[in-house]
Amino acid sequence: MDLHEYQAKEIFRGAGMPVPLGEVATTPEEAEAIARKYDGMTVVKAQVHAGGRGKAGGVKLAKTPEEAREHASNILGMEIKGLTVQKVLVTPAEDIDTEAYCAVLMDRNAQMPMFMVSAEGGVDIEQVAEENPDAIRKLHVDPRYGLLPHQAYWLANTLYDDPGLIKQASKVMTQLYHAFMSANASLAEVNPLITTTSGEVKAIDAKFSVDDNALFRMPEIAAYRDTDAEPQAETEAREAGLTFIKLEGNVGCCVNGAGLAMATMDLVKYYGGEPANFLDIGGSSNPQKVIDALRIITSDPAVKVILFNIFGGITRTDDVANGIVEATKSIDIQVPIVIRLTGTNEEQALEILKNAGFEAYTSMDEVVEKAVELANQA
Amino acid sequence: MSIFIDNDTRLVVQGITGRDGSFHARQMMEYGTNVVAGVTPGKGGQTFEGPDGKQVPIFNAMDEAVSATQANTSVIYVPPAFAAGAVMEAADSGVDFVVAITEGIPVLDMSRAHAYARDKGVRVLGPNCPGLITPGQAKVGILPGQIVTPGPVGLVSRSGTLTYEAVYHLTNAGIGQTTCVGIGGDPLIGTKFVDCLEAFRDDPETKAIVMIGEIGGSDEQDAADYVKEHIDVPVVGFIAGQTAPPGRTMGHAGAIVSGAGGTAAEKMAYFESCGIAVAKRPVEIAQLVQEALQG
Structure with a gap:
């Protein structure tokens, strides 16, 4: 979850950082x-x-x-x-003298938090990264020990020459690390970290992302969620336990599993269509999830066809088929639905779907081609 | 042959009395996995009833379970708030392989747990992964047993259902598998592509390898480098997310760290440059494997 600058600054202030x-x-x-x-x-x-x-x-x-x-x-x-x-x-x-960059993020490779600092901060930091990567210094922090005093000093020393500024910045690094850890952040970035003409180090901008998985134990940070700042369909999907991202196309996609969902979108594109969304419905055959998914997909007026792609692994596909039939009875849908179900009991599943009047397939390629054809006709 | 699990796997299920733990413990036993113990704090001394009336002893703690049953592998179905602790408890208990199925574990918790397990020399698979299966011998996790069959292909994937899709096409084409491994989609995972490739390299029965990646990170590129240097059998690759939009990423740090290389197109091109045959559609995976095995 991304925080607003003012929210991030509240966290920074709480950690003792110098924030205007x-x-x-x-x-x-x-x-x-x-x-x-x-x-x-x-x-x-x-x-x-x-x-x-x-x-x-x-x-x-x-x-x-x-x-x-x-x-x-x-x-x-x-x-x-x-x-x-x-x-x-x-x-x-503020009266700005110099602008530096500092950030802490979770490094996937080293599997621990990593500082990145640069004396060349400001709006063009990405350009610095590209043209002069050596100007960005990196430091891993073992979460079992925390940021050690000499590491905080090393970071500050890469930014400044003046002993007074180094002392202030060392403290800021330690405070930033505490802010990152205590909020279960995935990113805590200060750009720029300024020095003022009167010789003070200050964090005048802040970007902060929090690990969604840790929100359950941080109610005060969970309360920062600003649902006005995200598309309404994404809010609804999250509340329904679905992962949804709206896209620009007209083929509404409803798939179980994120990898298969992405592969389905790719195949829509391959056959000349454009996906209207990414939607991972998860592993169950619960009709309520299908109802929620259909409601969210059909709230987008651009959607001309709904494409289900379900691989029944542990879940039996006949259960999933019954779930879809039940769900579609309780919601009024104006566009065609095409369904692909594969896996355990797929013959029974196809039978159930065909009896309910749906176009049903077992091949992913066939169903996607059909969906694209229907979308292009509409 | 196989990697990581086989007929000698003696499995303890952490969280065996929970909804997911009990369901999948039965599924694993039905597949023939040797489930020797379960662990649920406070339920030690009870037994778990598996299929055909088979009784599995339940213990309060991992060390008791391992010393009583000589378990060598554990699988975790513990709720997210306690799962990283369960990984570390397993790492202390004497098992040498821990499979963490749980989805939604705080990343900072796993940062500590991975470091802890690494120091103990214990392999962790996952978290947020479907586990792994060695057809005809054992399955650990939630992969559907009925879609696999023994054979010469080693498969490693970041995804769940997309893996099932690929395996299903392989099996339908009459191509079996040595072991199928789902390494999981979390930012911090214990066993990476490279670790699986290394294990498949040392398995004489694995005659071809399928690698299914996704957008984001650079593990696929590391794996492709490893293939180029160390793998002699043919490798077929697939990357999901060719149409995924660039996220509304905040800040500059992510872009600076991953730099170029995180997109599907870049990963596919990198695969090809390292001699990996790239499937454009899931159905092509089995076709390319078939050609490679015949060629």
Whole structure:
């Protein structure tokens, strides 16, 4: 789960990190009132789960509270990478001397948290990574020992020469590691980590992703979930225990297992169609899951055909077939449904489906070709 | 022959009295797996009734189960909050192979558990994996036993049902398998493609290998490098996710770490450059294996 910048900063503050003040506004008037609390210039920042906010015009400097209101009215409602901005963070502007980059993430290969730091921070860090990878230093942390003092010092020492800054930054590294671990993060990123002209180290931006699997034991972080910031169908799917991602095509896909779901989408494309979604229905034959899946798929008006691809392993396919028949009785569906079922008891399953009036197949290639044909005719 | 499990596997089921644990313990016993013990804290001294009235003793803890039954392998169906602890308990108990089926274990928990098991020299498969099956000998996990048959193909996959799809086509084409291994889809997994390839290399009965990957990470590329250097039998590959959209990834760190190479097209091209025959559709996997075995 991705957090907003203002939420990440709350976690950072809780870990003791030096983070500027700031409050969230949902209206231009609120933004002005917040800006009025701070002396001098402020920054108005779009709160969306997308990178490149600055380049999209979602981050603006304001000289006066009135200007902060004006910026907020432009940014609120703006679309950034397909997401509508519903909140802005208003925060005092800082006197920036240098910009560095630091992040902690879970490294799949080493299977432990890894720091990445660079003295060349700011908006072009990906370009730095590409053109001058040596400018990014990496350090693995064994979670059984935690970030050791000399490691924190090493990280800080790669960023700064001044002893005072190194001392401050060492502390920030330790605090960032604690924030990462205590929130079960998969990513905690500060870009930029600035030094001010008066010699202070501060984290002025934050990106933070949390491991969904750990939310059950962190109710205070689970409460950060912003369902307004994600497509409604994805919220519904998560609440129904399904994994759903909306795509741009017109072939609605309902598959058991993520790998087979991806392979099904690939095959739709192979036969000249475009998948409307990724949907993993999971392993059971529970009719309620099929009902939820059908409701979510058909809420997309672009869908012209629904394609089921179910491999019955332990689950018997005749049970799955009965589940589909029962589910489709309780929901009004305007588009054709084609079904492929393979595995245990597939003959009985096909019989059940054909008797209920469905087109049923055992070959994945045949059913996908048929689905694409129907979608293209519609 | 086979890899990791066979007729000598003596299995203990951690979480044998739970809904999934009890169901799959019966399925594994029906397949012929030698299930020697179950573990559920607080239920020690009871017995679990398997198919045909077979009784399996239940213990409170792994060390008791292993010392009483000489189990050498464990399988975990414990709920996510306790599963990483179960992996570490198994690593301490004397078994040398732990298969973690549980889905949804916090990643940080597994970061510790993998390090712990590695230090003890214990192999972990998974978590969030379907397990593995050596046709005609043993199955550990949740793979459907009826779709496999003994033969010359070793199969390793990140996916569950897509694996079943590939195996099903192989079996229908009359091509059997030495062992089918599902390594799991979690970010942190214990046994990777390379580990399975190494084991298949040392298995004289494995005459061809199927490798089924997905988008994300770079384990497939590491595996392809290993194939190029060390594998003499033909290898057929498949990558799922050619049409998957680039995620709305937050921050720059992910992109910096994985860099290029995480997409299906890049992985497929890398496979081909290492001499792996790449199937474009699942149905082609069995066709390519057939050609390779005849050629």
